[in-house]
Amino acid sequence: QKEVEQDPGPLSVPEGAIVSLNCTYSNSAFQYFMWYRQYSRKGPELLMYTYSSGNKEDGRFTAQVDKSSKYISLFIRDSQPSDSATYLCASPNSGGSNYKLTFGKGTLLTVNP
């Protein structure tokens, strides 16, 4: 079982829709969670960073973590065509020198005007 699983999609929604992107993880040691956005032929861009369970909001984006079910979500409100990209969830191994990001495979999102 991969440590971070993500539905690859693709996901296609009309402009203005609420988008829900989801990941599950298996390693209980994961404490921090990140969402990256990657446009075609670009490097990933850090969108959201969360620690512990609960919600974190930043503009149209809300990141949600449920540690009891090992489930993380990213919600995009009022989606725009410029949100069309691949969204990647990731978690760093916690602590000391054991540091790397484990990524999901990414979900390709298209927002249609």
Next chain:
Amino acid sequence: KAGVTQTPRYLIKTRGQQVTLSCSPISGHRSVSWYQQTPGQGLQFLFEYFSETQRNKGNFPGRFSGRQFSNSRSEMNVSTLELGDSALYLCASSLFLVAAGVGSYEQYFGPGTRLTVT
């Protein structure tokens, strides 16, 4: 503040050759990580350097190596290139402040080097 820069942006090599990729982290960042991204495997961790020391290594063959210089700039090298090494190679930098708690593990990626092996 300037972001992570990677050079070159594109490379075409033939099998058996070797290649060196370069990464300059965000000013003040001492941790540099390298990732390989392919359509089939997604983003996979190669290695991480902090203060010129490799602290973590992913599950890649010894043909993949790297180093970090005193100014935190990093290079990765792939020897004896194979067709399967064709990928986007991404460098990421981080402050990685262990004692700082939340906000210290964020990694910022460069645009990547797209390597094509023919």
